[in-house]
Amino acid sequence: xxxxxxxxxxxxxxxxxxxxxxxxxxxxxxxxxxxxxxxxxxxxxxxxxxxxxxxxxxxxxxxxxxxxxxxxxxxxxxxxxxxxxxxxxxxxxxxxxxxxxxxxxxxxxxxxxxxxxxxxxxxxxxxxxxxxxxxxxxxxxxxxxxxxxxxxxxxxxxxxxxxxxxxxxxxxxxxxxxxxxxxxxxxxxxxxxxxxxxxxxxxxxxxxxxxxxxxxxxxxxxxxxxxxxxxxxxxxxxxxxxxxxxxxxxxxxxxxxxxxxxxxxxxxxxxxxxxxxxxxxxxxxxxxxxxxxxxxxxxxxxxxxxxxxxxxxxxxxxxxxxxxxxxxxxxxxxxxxxxxxxxxxxxxxxxxxxxxxxxxxxxxxxxxxxxxxxxxxxxxxxxxxxxxxxxxxxxxxxxxxxxxxxxxxxxxxxxxxxxxxxxxxxxxx
Numbered sequence: 001x002x003x004x005x006x007x008x009x010x011x012x013x014x015x016x017x018x019x020x021x022x023x024x025x026x027x028x029x030x031x032x033x034x035x036x037x038x039x040x041x042x043x044x045x046x047x048x049x050x051x052x053x054x055x056x057x058x059x060x061x062x063x064x065x066x067x068x069x070x071x072x073x074x075x076x077x078x079x080x081x082x083x084x085x086x087x088x089x090x091x092x093x094x095x096x097x098x099x100x101x102x103x104x105x106x107x108x109x110x111x112x113x114x115x116x117x118x119x120x121x122x123x124x125x126x127x128x129x130x131x132x133x134x135x136x137x138x139x140x141x142x143x144x145x146x147x148x149x150x151x152x153x154x155x156x157x158x159x160x161x162x163x164x165x166x167x168x169x170x171x172x173x174x175x176x177x178x179x180x181x182x183x184x185x186x187x188x189x190x191x192x193x194x195x196x197x198x199x200x201x202x203x204x205x206x207x208x209x210x211x212x213x214x215x216x217x218x219x220x221x222x223x224x225x226x227x228x229x230x231x232x233x234x235x236x237x238x239x240x241x242x243x244x245x246x247x248x249x250x251x252x253x254x255x256x257x258x259x260x261x262x263x264x265x266x267x268x269x270x271x272x273x274x275x276x277x278x279x280x281x282x283x284x285x286x287x288x289x290x291x292x293x294x295x296x297x298x299x300x301x302x303x304x305x306x307x308x309x310x311x312x313x314x315x316x317x318x319x320x321x322x323x324x325x326x327x328x329x330x331x332x333x334x335x336x337x338x339x340x341x342x343x344x345x346x347x348x349x350x351x352x353x354x355x356x357x358x359x360x361x362x363x364x365x366x367x368x369x370x371x372x373x374x375x376x377x378x379x380x381x382x383x384x385x386x387x388x389x390x391x392x393x394x395x396x397x398x399x400x401x402x403x404x405x406x407x408x409x410x411x412x413x414x415x416x417x418x419x420x421x422x423x424x425x426x427x428x429x
Contacts, residue, residue, distance in 0.1 A: 007339025008357075008420055013428055019338075020421035026414050027367065035372035037408040042192070042350035042396040044259055044316075051315050052261040058298040065300075071293035077281065080296040083267060086306055090224050091255055092237040093271030099280065101291045105256035105268040109218060110148050112252060112270075115283045116182070116216075117152060122249050122275040124214030128182055136174060136184035138166045140353055140381030140392045142192040145185040145220070149383075156383035157181070161191065165198035168205040175211050183216045189233045190223040193353040193381055193394040195346020197233045200241075207242040207250050219253045223349040225313050226259060228321050231347050239273065248273040257299060259350065260312065267296055323397040326406050327352050334413035340420050343395070352395040353381070356416050360423040361390045367415035373408050 011019060063072045065080050078084070079100025088095045101108060117129040134155040137146060141161070149156050157174060160167040165188070175181055186206070188198040198206075206217060219238055227233075238251045249272070257266035270280060303309045328345055331354070335341040343354040356364055361378035368375050376394045379387040397405050 005337030008417075008424055009339060013425075016421060016425060016428075020418065020425060023414065023418040023421055027371065027418050030371045030411050030414050033372075033411075035407065035411060037372060037400065037404055037411070038374045039396050039400070039405075039408050039412070040374045040376050041399065042259075043399045044263065045319065045399050045401070047319050047401075048259075048316055048398075049262060051312065052302060054302055055261060055265065055298045058301045059294065060301075062297060062301070063294065065293070065297065069293075071297055074289045076290045076293050077284065077288070079267070079269075079291055080293060080300060082300045083296050084269075086300070086303060086309055087255065087269055089306055090235060090309070091221055091253060091269065091271055092235045093239060093253055093269075097239070097274060097277050098269055098271040099277065100296055101268050101270065101284075103256070103258070103264065103266045103268060103292075103295075105220065105222065105254040105258070105270075106144055106148075108268050108270050109145070109220065109254055111283075111287075112218075112280070113148055113152065113154070113183075115280075116214075119283070121214045121216060122273075122279050124212075128214070132180055133182045134178060134180045136166075136171060136181060137383050138185060138187075138191070139383070140193055140387075140394070141185060142187060142220070143376075143380045143385075145218070146383045154183075155180070158383055159184075161194060161196055163194075163196055165191075165196060165202035166206070168202055168209075171206065172209050175209055175215070179212060182212065182214060183218055185218050185220065187220050187222060188236065188238070189221060190226060190346055190349025192222070192349065193344075193351035195344045195349050195351070195353070197347075198236065200236055203236050203238055204241055204245070207238065207247055208245040211247075211250075213249075215250065217251045219251045221253055221255045222259070224255060225309060226316070226350065227313065227348045228317055228324055229347045233348065239271070243273070249275050252276060260309070260316075261299060261302065265295060267291075267299055320398060322402055323405055324352065326402060327395060327397050327409060330406060330409040330413060334410065335416065338417055338420075340417055350396065350398050352397065354393045354395050355391045356393060357420040357423055358389045358391045359427075360416070360419040361387065361393050363422065364412070364416045364419035365393060367419055368412050371411055371415060373411045373415070375412060 084095045084098045120127045137156045138161045139158045242250045253271040256268040365378045379385040
């Protein structure tokens with residue numbers, strides 16, 4: 001539009017109608033461009049994947065770890081000590097209580113819940129499946145976490161999220177009132193999708209709140225090393241804090257190299273108390289005689305050590321930071337003048353959380369889709385896909401090239417402005 005912008009909500013009805021018509025005309029032009037763009041999933045770009053192409057040539061004839069174990073054979077159920085040592089500091093888990101396993105941390109979280117449903121966990125007196133159970137779900141949150149619970153009939157209870165983590169008072173109130181709660185999803189560093197970083201105060205509260213002995217924090221530390229600025233979140237030793245609080249078995253820590261090297265050929269980790277690790281290894285013994293240790297050796301040779309890991313992630317940052325800058329720039333240029341949208345500016349991770357006018361998110365996503373711009377469905381960041389405000393949209397800027405990303409963001413802004421104008425007009429009719 002060429003006219004001066006004002007907050008849409010402040011416009012009188014004739015001015016709002018004129019703005020709506022201008023947005024509609026811009027949207028028609030957008031559709032005529034016949035775009036095919038995708039902002040749906042937080043995947044590494046091809047340029048990022050190229051950073052790890054040496055994995056395809058490693059381990060170059062080697063087949064033994066530092067202890068001399070033949071990695072081509074069975075055994076080594078805990079994973080390579082060298083790789084566990086490399087990630088121990090970033091995850092704040094002692095090597096002796098950190099397992100390096102298959103390629104997907106989501107698989108580890110899924111299997112942990114299934115084993116708990118079947119057999120219970122240390123400290124519990126019965127399998128979780130012996131009665132209806134619930135999980136706390138910080139929102140907006142990660143849809144794949146929710147999917148696991150939905151798959152097995154575990155009731156999800158939304159919990160508001162602040163800049164420093166879940167609302168502790170809400171968590172405490174829910175735990176006190178509902179003994180069916182057996183777990184809570186947590187993404188403590190650069191949360192998906194808000195980018196929130198849990199404070200030490202919040203973490204201390206989460207490990208200290210009164211709860212059943214078999215209550216578990218599913219601590220998905222997926223973005224622990226995925227920094228976008230020089231201001232880096234310092235890892236918090238949740239295991240030490242839990243032990244100090246008298247609840248050493250409460251946290252179960254998960255992570256992976258999915259967005260460090262190759263998502264399809266990475267390594268996943270689980271860390272926990274001695275009792276939980278013993279429980280996990282006992283369950284795993286019926287499933288596997290050892291992980292893909294050759295692939296783990298590839299990762300050791302590629303990354304070398306903790307310093308090499310940090311250097312590798314700086315290469316990711318150089319690719320990703322301009323994309324996150326583009327999100328902020330386009331939204332400021334296109335949405336701010338109209339008083340539309342509010343979004344996060346994360347210092348790490350893979351997502352931006354965008355809130356539009358209440359009641360307009362689903363319409364904005366629909367308009368974007370019809371214009372050839374795929375966006376994560378509105379409501380996906382809430383259990384059962386139900387955002388009660390119909391306001392949140394998760395933005396995943398990592399996969400498209402920068403030029404395509406900018407085009408997609410511009411088009412999404414056109415859809416948002418049209419959706420917000422329509423919503424405001426409908427409220428006045």
